[in-house]
Amino acid sequence: MSIQSLSVSSLPHIRPQFLSYHVPSIGEEEIRSVVETLRSGWLTTGAKVKQFEQDFGAKVCAQHAVALNSCTAALHLALEAVGVKEGDEVIVPTMTFAATGEVVTYLGAKPILIDCRPDDLTLDVTQIEKLITPRTKAIIPVHFAGHPCEMIPLMELAKAYNLRVIEDAAHALPAWYQGVQVGSIGDITCFSFYATKTITTGEGGMATTQNETWADKMRMMSLHGISRNAWSRYSANGSWSYDICHAGHKYNLTDLAASLGIEQLKKCDQFQKTREQYAGLYNQGFKDLPEIIRPSVADNVQHAWHLYVMQLDVERLRIGRNEFIEILKNYNIGTSVHFIPLHLHPYYRQTFGYQPEDFPNARACFERIISLPIYPKMTEADIEYVIEVVREIIRTYRR
Numbered sequence: 001m002s003i004q005s006l007s008v009s010s011l012p013h014i015r016p017q018f019l020s021y022h023v024p025s026i027g028e029e030e031i032r033s034v035v036e037t038l039r040s041g042w043l044t045t046g047a048k049v050k051q052f053e054q055d056f057g058a059k060v061c062a063q064h065a066v067a068l069n070s071c072t073a074a075l076h077l078a079l080e081a082v083g084v085k086e087g088d089e090v091i092v093p094t095m096t097f098a099a100t101g102e103v104v105t106y107l108g109a110k111p112i113l114i115d116c117r118p119d120d121l122t123l124d125v126t127q128i129e130k131l132i133t134p135r136t137k138a139i140i141p142v143h144f145a146g147h148p149c150e151m152i153p154l155m156e157l158a159k160a161y162n163l164r165v166i167e168d169a170a171h172a173l174p175a176w177y178q179g180v181q182v183g184s185i186g187d188i189t190c191f192s193f194y195a196t197k198t199i200t201t202g203e204g205g206m207a208t209t210q211n212e213t214w215a216d217k218m219r220m221m222s223l224h225g226i227s228r229n230a231w232s233r234y235s236a237n238g239s240w241s242y243d244i245c246h247a248g249h250k251y252n253l254t255d256l257a258a259s260l261g262i263e264q265l266k267k268c269d270q271f272q273k274t275r276e277q278y279a280g281l282y283n284q285g286f287k288d289l290p291e292i293i294r295p296s297v298a299d300n301v302q303h304a305w306h307l308y309v310m311q312l313d314v315e316r317l318r319i320g321r322n323e324f325i326e327i328l329k330n331y332n333i334g335t336s337v338h339f340i341p342l343h344l345h346p347y348y349r350q351t352f353g354y355q356p357e358d359f360p361n362a363r364a365c366f367e368r369i370i371s372l373p374i375y376p377k378m379t380e381a382d383i384e385y386v387i388e389v390v391r392e393i394i395r396t397y398r399r
Contacts, residue, residue, distance in 0.1 A: 014331055015385060021334035022196040025271065025376045026260075033259040040255075045223070048255035052262050053206070056191075059174070059265060060183025062208035064215035067258060068222055071170045071192030071205035072099040073251035076106050077221050078188040078207055079138060081214040082164040084109050088137040093123035094341040094354075095362045096142045100168050101342050109137070110352070113343050115359040119296035121309065121369075122149040124361070128157055138164040143172035143182060145338065146198070146304025147297065151177050151185050166190065170205075173198050174272055176302035183208045188218075193257075198271055198306050199264035201257035222251040274376040275305035278383050282308055282372065285387035291316045291394045293368070307338055311368040318397045321368055328370075331389045336371040 037048055049067050057065035068074050084090060086108030092101050095116040104111040112131050117124050121144045128139065139158055141149040149167075158165045167185065169175070170192035175182040183189045188211075193204035209215050220226065225248030279295070286292045293311035297303050312321055319327075325335050341362040343354035356363055372386055 016332075018332045019334055019373055019378075019382055019385070021336050021371070021373050022375050023377045024195055024200050025267070026200075027263070027267075029263040029266075030260050033263050034256060037255050037259040043256055044254050045252045046255045048258040048262065049253050052253075052258040052265070055262060055265055056206055057208060059268070060181050060189070060208055062184045062189070063210045064208065064212060066207045066215055066218045066222065067253040067261075068205045068207060068218075068251045069253055069257075070099075070203055070251075071168070071190050071194070072103060073222070073249070074190035074205040074207040074218075075099060075103040075140070075166065075168060077218040077249070077251065078166045078190055078209075078214075079103060079107055079109070080221060081217040082138060082166070082187060084137045084164075087135060089133060089135045090137060091128060091131055091139045092342070093140075093142050093144075093362075094343045094359045095121050095123075095144065095339060095365070096168065096342065097170070097339055098342070098345075099170075100140055100142055101348070104140075110135075111342075111348075112136070113348070113352075113354060113359065115361045116144070116365065118361045118365060120144065120147045120298065121365060122147060125150045125154050125157070128154070132161050132163070136161070136163060138166055140166050140168050141186070142168040142170075143175060143304075145295065145307035145309050146171045146175055147295070148172060148175050148177035148182055148301045148303075155185070164188075170194075170197065171306035172304050174268055174302070175304040178300050182304075184210065187211065188214060193261055193264075198275070198304055199261065199268050201253070201261040201264070204253050204257045204261060221246060221248040224248040224250065271376045272302075272304060275374055276303070278374050278378065278380075279303070279305045279308050281380065281383045282310070282374070282387065285384075286310065286390065289391065289394050291398055292390070305374060308372045308374040309338060309369050310372060311365060312370065314368055316399055317394070318399055321370060324393060324397075325370060327393050328389060333386055333389060334373055337366075337369055338371050339366075341366055 053065040053067050088109040089112050090104045092111040094113040101111040165186035167189040169182050169189050172182045188209045191206045193201040225246035227243040291313050342348050348354045
């Protein structure tokens with residue numbers, strides 16, 4: 001499908017520069033912070049990481065925060081900390097990124113997939129109970145696109161069956177559910193600071209919890225299972241001696257990355273307000289188009305708006321989702337798809353026997369979803385351009 005397929009007379013002016021799907025908002029404050037760290041002579045895990053952990057824990061009302069090199073690492077260490085082991089089962093939504101499911105297999109456990117709700121694409125809590133077996137150890141709810149899951153019924157169910165809740169909050173900073181900030185609801189919450197996330201350290205993650213024992217275990221396992229902070233061995237107050245207590249991992253965050261995170265965290269709420277404003281502009285721009293299903297937002301949440309995921313009513317159009325994306329690209333608009341459900345990937349079909357029809361909501365939504373660009377560095381003119389192009393494609397290809 002090409003742009004020439006459209007009526008030339010109806011084409012909006014095509015912007016000369018490509019509108020990237022995401023561009024991080026890095027200011028002079030972040031640059032100064034990183035330069036300060038470079039000049040300090042201490043680049044790896046140190047005082048900046050400690051400050052970032054303290055600031056972040058305070059931000060999400062968590063007593064303990066452990067900075068790591070990715071959200072994937074956080075999820076892995078969280079499952080390990082609560083005791084997931086070989087032969088256990090962990091309930092995971094199929095509508096998520098690879099990391100949420102794969103970390104379960106790192107421990108020799110089995111990911112048990114669950115379908116999503118068709119409106120906000122979070123896991124369907126009503127389907128959890130029938131999946132619980134004597135081997136079930138934990139549940140990983142994913143706050144999809146920044147919209148919190150229904151945590152009260154999920155936590156009640158987990159308590160009834162003595163299950164641990166490890167929140168995948170890669171999209172959900174800052175997000176609130178029933179007046180409580182995501183980061184202090186489940187047993188352990190895992191955040192991402194990847195380049196496209198609501199705040200970034202380039203690569204990075206954080207695990208938050210109210211449980212000191214789990215925090216200590218994650219911190220130790222993040223650096224080779226060594227009994228004390230390895231970075232302190234080289235400080236004036238440190239000691240060369242250390243004990244390896246477990247076979248750990250190399251998951252620590254660097255001071256360079258934390259320098260970015262400290263400054264980004266200060267801007268977190270303002271970033272969210274801008275994202276929310278842009279989501280409102282999209283919603284207003286599409287409200288009269290029955291061909292577009294706008295993102296659903298519950299009354300009891302604050303959405304982080306990491307993603308703006310619209311769904312096409314493909315029955316009303318003469319093109320499918322893939323063609324729609326290609327036309328947007330020809331208009332110099334970057335998009336993405338979140339996500340290809342796990343059960344549609346070869347690994348999950350071949351290893352666990354899942355079939356495409358097993359999770360009908362996720363499969364149907366996948367064929368309709370498009371993630372439009374939404375980030376603070378965009379302008380209102382950028383948003384208006386995307387709206388104009390989407391509306392023109394709808395007008396041209398509606399049935």
